Structures are given as structure tokens and as C-alpha cells.
Amino acid sequence: MSFFLWVVLGLAVLFAVAAGLRAVARTTLTGSARTLANDMPLTAAFGILVILIYAFVAIATPVLAPFPEREIVGTQFEAWSAEHPLGTDRIGRDMLSRLIYGARNTVGIAFATTALAFIVGSVLGIWAALTGGWVDQILSRFVDALMAIPALIFSLLLLTIFGTSITALILVIASVDATRVYRLARAVAQGIVVMDYVEAAQLRGERSWYLIRREILPNAMAPLVAEFGLRFCFVFLAISSLSFLGLGIKPPTADWGSMVRDNATLITFGDVTPLLPAGCIALLTVAVNFVVDWQLYRASGLKE
Amino acid sequence: MDNEVLLKIEGLRIEGRSGDEWSEIVKGVDLTLRKGEVLGLIGESGAGKSTVGLAAMGFARDGCRISGGTIEFDGIDLRVTPEATRRDLRGKRIAYVAQSAAASFNPAHKLIDQYCEAPVMHGVMPRDQAERDAIDLYRRMQLPDPEEIGFRYPHQVSGGQLQRAMTAMAMACRPDLIIFDEPTTALDVTTQIEVLAAIRDVVRQFDTAAIYITHDLAVVAQAADRIKVLLRGEEVETAETYKMLEAPKEDYTKSLWAVRSFTREEQPPGEGTPVVSVRNVTAAYGMVNVLEDVSFDIHAGRTVAVVGESGSGKSTTARVITGLLPPKSGEVLFDGEPLPPALKGRSREQLRQCQMIYQMADTALNPKLTLRQLIGRPAQMYLGLDGTALEDRVRELLDLIELDPAVYIDRLPGELSGGQKQRIGIARALAAEPKLIICDEVTSALDQIVQEGILKLLNKLQEDFGLAYMFITHDLATVRAIADEVVVMQQGRVIEKGTKSEMFAPPHEPYTDLLLSSVPEMDPDWLTCLLEKRAAAGG
Numbered sequence: 001m002s003f004f005l006w007v008v009l010g011l012a013v014l015f016a017v018a019a020g021l022r023a024v025a026r027t028t029l030t031g032s033a034r035t036l037a038n039d040m041p042l043t044a045a046f047g048i049l050v051i052l053i054y055a056f057v058a059i060a061t062p063v064l065a066p067f068p069e070r071e072i073v074g075t076q077f078e079a080w081s082a083e084h085p086l087g088t089d090r091i092g093r094d095m096l097s098r099l100i101y102g103a104r105n106t107v108g109i110a111f112a113t114t115a116l117a118f119i120v121g122s123v124l125g126i127w128a129a130l131t132g133g134w135v136d137q138i139l140s141r142f143v144d145a146l147m148a149i150p151a152l153i154f155s156l157l158l159l160t161i162f163g164t165s166i167t168a169l170i171l172v173i174a175s176v177d178a179t180r181v182y183r184l185a186r187a188v189a190q191g192i193v194v195m196d197y198v199e200a201a202q203l204r205g206e207r208s209w210y211l212i213r214r215e216i217l218p219n220a221m222a223p224l225v226a227e228f229g230l231r232f233c234f235v236f237l238a239i240s241s242l243s244f245l246g247l248g249i250k251p252p253t254a255d256w257g258s259m260v261r262d263n264a265t266l267i268t269f270g271d272v273t274p275l276l277p278a279g280c281i282a283l284l285t286v287a288v289n290f291v292v293d294w295q296l297y298r299a300s301g302l303k304e
Numbered sequence: 305m306d307n308e309v310l311l312k313i314e315g316l317r318i319e320g321r322s323g324d325e326w327s328e329i330v331k332g333v334d335l336t337l338r339k340g341e342v343l344g345l346i347g348e349s350g351a352g353k354s355t356v357g358l359a360a361m362g363f364a365r366d367g368c369r370i371s372g373g374t375i376e377f378d379g380i381d382l383r384v385t386p387e388a389t390r391r392d393l394r395g396k397r398i399a400y401v402a403q404s405a406a407a408s409f410n411p412a413h414k415l416i417d418q419y420c421e422a423p424v425m426h427g428v429m430p431r432d433q434a435e436r437d438a439i440d441l442y443r444r445m446q447l448p449d450p451e452e453i454g455f456r457y458p459h460q461v462s463g464g465q466l467q468r469a470m471t472a473m474a475m476a477c478r479p480d481l482i483i484f485d486e487p488t489t490a491l492d493v494t495t496q497i498e499v500l501a502a503i504r505d506v507v508r509q510f511d512t513a514a515i516y517i518t519h520d521l522a523v524v525a526q527a528a529d530r531i532k533v534l535l536r537g538e539e540v541e542t543a544e545t546y547k548m549l550e551a552p553k554e555d556y557t558k559s560l561w562a563v564r565s566f567t568r569e570e571q572p573p574g575e576g577t578p579v580v581s582v583r584n585v586t587a588a589y590g591m592v593n594v595l596e597d598v599s600f601d602i603h604a605g606r607t608v609a610v611v612g613e614s615g616s617g618k619s620t621t622a623r624v625i626t627g628l629l630p631p632k633s634g635e636v637l638f639d640g641e642p643l644p645p646a647l648k649g650r651s652r653e654q655l656r657q658c659q660m661i662y663q664m665a666d667t668a669l670n671p672k673l674t675l676r677q678l679i680g681r682p683a684q685m686y687l688g689l690d691g692t693a694l695e696d697r698v699r700e701l702l703d704l705i706e707l708d709p710a711v712y713i714d715r716l717p718g719e720l721s722g723g724q725k726q727r728i729g730i731a732r733a734l735a736a737e738p739k740l741i742i743c744d745e746v747t748s749a750l751d752q753i754v755q756e757g758i759l760k761l762l763n764k765l766q767e768d769f770g771l772a773y774m775f776i777t778h779d780l781a782t783v784r785a786i787a788d789e790v791v792v793m794q795q796g797r798v799i800e801k802g803t804k805s806e807m808f809a810p811p812h813e814p815y816t817d818l819l820l821s822s823v824p825e826m827d828p829d830w831l832t833c834l835l836e837k838r839a840a841a842g843g
Binding site: 032195196197199200201202203204205206214215218219221 | 626627628647650652655659660662664667668669670671672673677681682685716732736
């Protein structure tokens with residue numbers, strides 16, 4: 001019960017800090033950044049704060065973690081103590097350190113994957129919408145064909161072919177996800193390429209790359225950013241399910257998904273420790289979606 | 305005239321929200337409307353005309369709220385009466401006709417189904433009677449084929465017909481009050497007359513009171529008994545139409561009257577090699593020819609106005625010149641040299657020489673780029689300017705279009721007014737230092753005071769830089785103001801061309817005559833006289 005209280009208290013503190021930071025941003029920032037801060041809801045501020053904390057943890061991992069990621073530093077399943085604040089896992093590794101390393105691995109891989117999927121998917125999607133004709137036909141039909149295969153089965157197939165290194169994992173999930181991004185980017189861009197300002201730039205003799213980068217992408221940004229948040233969560237789930245099937249992140253690399261599975265036996269003894277990695281995933285998912293909702297709200301033009 | 309007061313608005317205040325703040329957009333307007341009276345509500349954009357019009361139905365748009373005053377319709381206070389009563393009044397006793405009929409009709413239902421909705425829902429008449437009634441009203445609105453037209457879908461009839469069908473729909477329950485919100489603004493001159501005449505007749509026949517909102521004085525003069533002028537949410541003056549036209553009291557009203565005063569001296573026809581020479585161009589979208597054998601020249605320092613109603617091929621001609629639509633036959637010469645037909649074949653230098661300004665500045669400027677980037681890009685691309693040279697050039701251009709560089713250089717288009725955006729369009733075209741600028745209906749989305757400013761600016765730039773303008777428009781008042789030569793187009797063909805003085809002096813081609821006589825004049829009897837004249841000529 002007291003654990004539950006601590007969670008509520010922790011969230012309340014995060015909300016309070018987020019509200020404080022937003023207030024600071026509203027008074028110190030100027031120009032368009034200030035208007036952004038002004039119409040930012042508290043949930044979005046909370047989301048951004050949580051994402052920033054995760055990013056900080058992921059970057060500063062070696063400094064923050066008290067023990068190495070893979071080293072056995074105690075007996076198995078030690079209780080929470082001063083030396084091991086969150087106890088130890090199934091083979092005696094420090095739980096807190098693995099949680100912190102997990103941030104770097106899981107979040108890092110998910111972020112790299114989503115970013116890659118977005119760069120490839122949106123550039124190709126906008127290019128297809130802009131060029132039209134056979135370029136659009138070939139790319140779109142190819143993407144249709146890829147999307148016809150269920151994503152998980154397709155990833156399993158590709159991972160079996162290319163092996164299960166981290167690079168392969170990133171590339172495979174990214175290419176599967178890029179098809180979804182391509183669809184969205186193409187649909188959004190089709191509405192933008194017919195605008196007079198794109199025609200004006202074409203009449204000026206601008207090249208495709210400039211058109212994509214300066215004329216279309218900035219105007220397609222809001223729906224793409226929103227989709228980015230959702231995709232990011234899906235990638236999390238994809239990595240977890242692949243890890244579960246033994247094709248994702250390999251032990252002994254710390255990964256939140258597999259940490260839940262490894263220590264699941266503790267739950268039967270009323271210990272919350274195995275739920276902590278799951279909680280980390282949940283918190284990040286909620287935080288990302290708060291920011292996404294805000295972006296969707298802005299993009300929908302229902303600001304008034 | 306019946307003297308009973310139908311609508312009485314007193315001290316109306318309406319607030320609009322921007323961000324977290326509410327600011328007043330209508331600041332205490334009084335309005336009285338008697339039964340059967342037509343009141344014209346005029347003013348430039350942002351004056352609060354439409355907001356007041358909607359408030360007469362007890363309605364405020366999203367993001368707006370009625371914050372003060374009373375709105376009394378036939379003894380019912382619309383502000384305090386329950387929503388159910390208001391709903392019952394709307395459509396039955398108060399009707400609304402919007403500016404864009406095309407956007408206001410549901411494209412998935414037939415016209416007559418949409419007509420019958422209000423009378424059946426309000427229980428005024430059963431469905432079959434409503435249908436008979438619709439056909440009768442379509443006939444009164446002089447729609448072609450009144451028996452059948454109701455069974456078409458909105459996209460199957462023209463814009464002018466749709467606007468009349470919408471007015472018929474508003475009349476369905478024989479309301480006491482109709483609010484017309486710019487019903488003819490989106491139509492070209494020849495269609496505008498038909499709609500205007502039909503609206504006026506039907507309002508008189510049923511003795512309906514109306515509020516007619518527009519920014520075109522000449523139009524409102526034809527329809528209204530009284531005119532009220534609004535400026536920034538406040539009333540400037542109200543008077544009987546005749547009185548106001550003869551002797552406007554306030555300076556602002558006078559300035560509205562005077563806006564069409566700008567004209568420039570007609571330049572003698574240009575000599576030597578024309579900047580652009582369109583030679584026997586025929587162009588097609590797919591199999592359908594949209595241009596047939598079009599030829600005309602434009603000389604340096606001259607303005608050629610291309611006139612015609614919508615669909616006559618004016619904008620298509622511009623697309624051929626810019627290379628967006630390669631012609632099927634014929635060619636375009638630039639400085640005597642033939643231009644490659646397609647955009648891809650043209651050199652950067654050829655592209656630089658010919659710039660374009662669009663009708664809708666909103667869609668012609670990338671909303672995510674600052675003015676520095678928007679104006680700077682052509683200068684950077686074509687002239688290789690960089691760093692401080694580029695910065696200086698952008699500031700110089702902003703000075704030319706009369707916007708203060710210190711204030712505006714880092715703004716986004718969304719932070720500018722319509723007229724200012726159009727000026728940015730002009731600056732962007734100028735940045736390329738072209739010889740020819742194609743102006744595609746550049747003033748038709750702007751109200752008259754702003755229009756005059758843009759025309760003056762274009763004229764000054766032409767004098768300073770010896771630019772050639774191809775000026776596409778359907779507004780003959782603009783032609784009179786700025787053109788040297790006129791090309792009249794109809795159905796993809798040039799039917800008449802010549803200098804402005806030739807064009808505005810008889811004799812004309814019949815179509816040119818129709819266009820010229822359709823331009824509304826500042827005379828309340830103009831429409832009546834014109835219709836009589838046309839009826840006499842017709843038989």
C-alpha cells in the first residue's frame with residue numbers, strides 16, 4: 001500500500017515540477033516559442049518533462065548506475081536494501097543499475113528505429129506525392145505489398161534471414177514501420193503539393209529536395225510528429241514481443257521487456273520489483289501520448 | 305411600407321477570443337429593421353458585418369460570444385429565450401444565405417431534398433406540398449428547367465444557379481427575415497446580375513425583410529432600402545440608400561465611395577519586340593481543348609488585361625506562358641526567342657524573367673517560412689545573393705512594398721492582413737528582377753480600399769522598373785484603372801483585343817458589351833434600367 005502512495009506522490013511531484021517549468025517558460029521565452037508555451041496544457045508539460053528525464057537517464061547511464069550492467073554483484077533475489085536500492089534479480093545483478101541501463105538500450109533502440117522509419121518513410125512519401133506518375137505508382141504498390149504481410153510475421157522472417165544483431169533489429173523494425181509512415185506522409189503531402197506556394201516554388205525552378213525540405217515538410221510536421229509519438233510506443237511493444245520470442249534484444253543486455261519476464265516469479269511473493277520496468281514503459285508511453293495529443297490538437301486547427 | 309418593427313438590436317457587443325484573451329469585435333451596434341425592409345450592411349473585411357448578421361439570428365460563431373445588448377425579433381429577446389425557441393425560429397422565420405453556396409449545400413443530397421428539409425422539419429407543410437412549392441420558387445428565381453433542376457446534385461449546376469437555389473431554400477418557410485451574407489461576391493459580373501435581380505424580385509414579392517451583407521457598394525445600392533456602414537465593429541453612419549449615395553456624411557463613407565477613383569493614363573501601344581508574344585496557342589486538358597488559337601503581345605512597361613468570365617481560359621493562358629501546361633500547338637516567344645514549351649526545358653534565366661502573383665495570397669505563401677525566407681529565396685537562387693547582401697535586398701524590397709522591414713522581416717504570413725500578404729506576393733515576384741509579372745486576379749479577394757493600394761503599388765513599380773504586366777481579372781473596374789491594352793476571352797478564344805480606350809468606347813462585340821454593361825454602377829436605379837433595356841432589346 002505504501003508503495004502505491006509513493007507512486008501517487010511521485011507523479012504529483014512530477015506534475016508540480018512540470019507546471020513550474022511551464023510557468024517559467026511562459027515568462028522567459030519570447031516570440032513563437034512563447035506562444036507555444038502559452039497554449040501548452042499541463043499534461044503536455046508533464047509529458048515533455050518525463051521524456052527529458054528519460055533522455056537524461058539514457059545519456060548519463062554510466063554515471064548514474066551504481067553497478068555495471070552485466071556483473072553479478074550479489075545473491076539472487078535480494079530484498080531492497082541500502083546497497084541495492086531495488087534489490088537484485090534472478091542471477092544476482094543489481095536491479096536499479098539494470099533498470100537504468102535498460103533506459104539506454106530499450107529507449108535508445110526504440111528511438112533510433114522510429115527516427116529511421118520516419119526519415120525514410122516521410123521523405124519517400126512526400127517525394128511520391130510530389131512527383132506522382134510512375135514513381136508514385138511503383139513506391140506505393142511496393143509499400144502496399146509489404147503492408148499486406150502481418151508486421152510481426154514479417155519482422156520474424158527478416159530477423160531469421162539477417163540474424164538478430166541490434167543493427168539488424170533496428171533496420172528490420174524501421175523498414176516495417178516506414179511503410180506506415182510512408183502512407184501517412186504521402187496522404188498529408190498530397191494535400192500540400194496542390195497549394196499555390198508549391199506551384200510558385202516549382203515555377204521558380206526549385207529542385208525536389210528543396211521542395212520536400214522547405215515547402216512541404218514544415219507544413220506536414222504536425223501530423224507527422226503526432227504519428228511519431230504513436231509509432232514510438234508501437235516500436236516499444238514490437239521490441240518487447242520480439243524479445244519475448246527470443247529474437248529481440250539478447251541477454252545479458254538489459255531490456256525492460258525481458259526484465260519483466262525474467263523476474264515475474266517474484267510477483268507471487270507480493271514483491272513489486274518486477275513491475276518497475278513495466279512501470280517505466282507505461283510512464284513513458286503515457287508521457288509520449290500526452291505530447292502527441294497536444295500535437296494532434298494543434299494540427300487539427302481546433303485551437304479556438 | 306409597413307412600419308411595424310421586426311428586428312431591433314440595441315447596443316450589441318460581441319467578443320472574440322484569441323488565445324486566452326477576449327477582445328471586442330462588435331462594439332455597441334444598434335439596428336432596427338421594419339417588416340419588408342432591406343438593409344444593406346457594408347464595410348471592409350474585419351468590420352464585423354457577418355458577425356452582426358449572425359447575431360441577428362441569436363447566433364455567435366465558435367470562439368465568439370455575445371457579451372452585451374439586446375436582440376429582439378418580433379418581440380422575442382433572442383439572447384434570453386431558450387435554445388429550443390431559437391431553433392424553432394431559425395429556418396422558419398429567420399433564414400440565412402451564405403457566401404459560398406457550393407460549400408453550404410451538402411454534396412451528397414439532391415437540391416430538392418435539401419429544400420424540403422426545413423419546411424417538413426418545422427411542420428410548415430408536408431413533403432409533397434414542399435416539393436410543389438420548391439418548383440414554384442425555382443421558377444420565380446428564374447432557374448432554367450424548374451421542374452427538373454431540384455433533382456440534380458449540387459455539383460451538377462453552376463455557381464450562380466446554386467446561389468439562387470440556396471435563396472429559394474431560404475424562402476421555403478416564407479421567413480420574415482433573410483440574412484444574405486455576401487451572396488454574389490464569389491460570382492463573376494454577368495452571373496452576379498442574374499442572382500441579384502432574382503434575389504431582389506423574390507424578396508419584394510413575399511415582402512420579406514432582409515439584411516444584405518457585402519463589401520461592394522454598387523451591389524448593395526441595387527437591393528437595399530437603407531444602408532448601414534460599419535468600421536471596426538462600430539457604426540459609421542446609416543441612411544436611406546438615395547440619401548447616402550447622394551450625400552455621404554462621414555469621411556470614411558466618402559472614402560468608400562472614392563476608392564474606384566484610381567486610374568492611370570493609358571500608355572501608347574508599345575513598340576519593338578514584345579516581352580511576351582503568345583502565338584496561335586491551342587492547349588488542352590486531356591482531350592478537351594480549353595484554348596483555341598490564342599494570340600496576343602505584351603510590351604515592356606505596359607499592362608495587358610485579360611478579361612472574361614470564369615472558365616474562359618484566362619488562367620490557362622497564364623499556365624501556358626509559365627510552362628505548367630505545354631500547348632498542343634503554337635508557341636510563346638520571350639523577347640523574340642521561343643520559350644521551351646514545358647517548365648522542365650526552361651533555363652533558370654528564362655524562369656527568372658517571368659514571375660507570377662496569385663489570387664489567394666493565403667495559399668501562395670508558405671505559412672511556415674518567414675518573410676525574410678519567402679522574399680529572400682528568389683534573390684538567393686537567381687541572383688546568387690548571400691549574407692548581408694541578401695539581407696539588404698530583402699529590406700529594400702520590403703521598403704518598396706511599403707512594409708517596415710524592422711517590424712516585418714521575421715514575421716510569418718499568418719501574422720499579416722490579406723492586403724499585406726498580397727504585397728509579399730508582389731515582393732517575391734520582384735525579388736527575381738523579372739521582365740514580366742503575371743497577376744492572376746490579384747485584387748479580387750481583397751476589399752476595395754486594399755485593392756486600390758495594391759493597384760497603386762503595382763503601377764508605381766511598373767513606372768520604376770518598366771515591368772510588363774499580364775493582368776488576369778474579371779473585374780472591369782480594375783481593368784479601367786490599370787490596363788493599357790485589353791484582351792477579352794470567351795470559351796478559350798480571344799474575341800476582341802485592343803487598347804483600353806478602344807475597348808471602353810462602342811461599338812463592341814456582343815459579349816464585350818454584355819461584360820461592360822454588367823458592371824454595377826453607383827446608382828440605385830441602375831439594375832432596374834439595365835434589366836428594362838435588356839428586356840427591350842431581347843424582344
